[in-house]
Amino acid sequence: MTRFSLGDARRPLHETAVLVEDVVHTQLINLLQQAAEVSQLRGARVISAEDLLFLMRKDKKKLRRLLKYMFFRDYKSKIVKGIDEDDLLEDKLSGSSNANKRQKIAQDFLNSIDQTGELLAMFEDDEIDEVKQERMERAERQTRIMDSAQYAEFCESRQLSFSKKASKFRDWLDCSSMEIKPNVVAMEILAYLAYETVAQLVDLALLVRQDMVTKAGDPFSHAISATFIQYHNSAEGSCMKSYPESPENTPPPTPTAPSAGSQHSGKTASGSLGNGSAGQDSAKTKQRKRKKSTAACGVEAHSDAIQPCHIREAVRRYGHKIGPLSPFTSAYRRNGMAFLAC
Secondary structure, three states: OHHHOOOOOOOOHHHHHHHHHHHHHHHHHHHHHHHHHHHHHOOOOEEHHHHHHHOOOHHHHHHHHHHHHHHHHHHHHHHHHHOHHHHHHHHHOOOOOOOOOHHHHHHHHHHHHHOOOOOOOHHOOOOOOOOOHHHHHHHHHHHHOHHHHHHHHHHHHHOOOHHHHHHHHHHOOHHHHOOEEEEHHHHHHHHHHHHHHHHHHHHHHHHHHHOOOOOOOOOOOHHHHHOOOOHHHHHHHHHHHOOOOOOOOOOOOOOOOOOHHHHHHHHHHHHHHHHHHHHHHHHHHHHHHHHHHHHHHHHHHHHHOHHHHHHHHHHHEEEEEEOOOOHOOOOOOOOOOOOOOO
């Protein structure tokens, strides 16, 4: 259901959902194992936000996105708890605020590991997130053709998250069997990373599906940038096919009356009847072909949902190393596939 709000079809395939769930679960388990190792190096007893921030330190764009999420979580907690003006004044005087604990944890930790000032600069950076911007534009294009019921379902799917079912999410990750367990803030970050992994899979799968659509007569179709891809036109484009002119597609010639005398009237009548029956047969054949093409187009429109092959190819492309030394690097990875969310 979440994938519908991210760009998938209204009725996503069950096989794709199972595959996406498996990929997300595998990635989060591997991420938890690495975070537990970092926590042991720090001598901590629990997996905290610092361990996950340390794993994400190399990807500045995704780290900036996570910091914005932590800021909005603090802002939401302020609204829910309803802090009055006296508490705000006390927080300013004391210099500490429990309401901004997530942002403060991140800022203190990044300050301890930042040697160049690049990480701390992200707190004051107002750069537009291109990935989030593209997702919002895709959602806007997706809602243009929706009615009120479809739009209500779309808005409901946008509100789904892994953090709303915290206990089930913790059981899904089997945190009870771990020696070093994640705390509450770490679980919030893991829920966010799970959602981002699904979103990243959908983004990549849509690009893969676009590459698989063949465009006749356009040799540069695969060289078009992903920014200009119109995802909502993929189903329409797949159903609209240009057929070349052929004798089967051209209508039969209209029979004309001969200019001979009345002595050929019998032959002319029989000839016109013969051509008329042939015209009716060809018309019926064309009608059957139209029905078949309409049915095929309906099947293609129904298959507009992301397929499991799109997800597999997206994961393969994301984990594929590109560079002059890529043929000489080992294909073995200690944690399997590359992380999608960090």
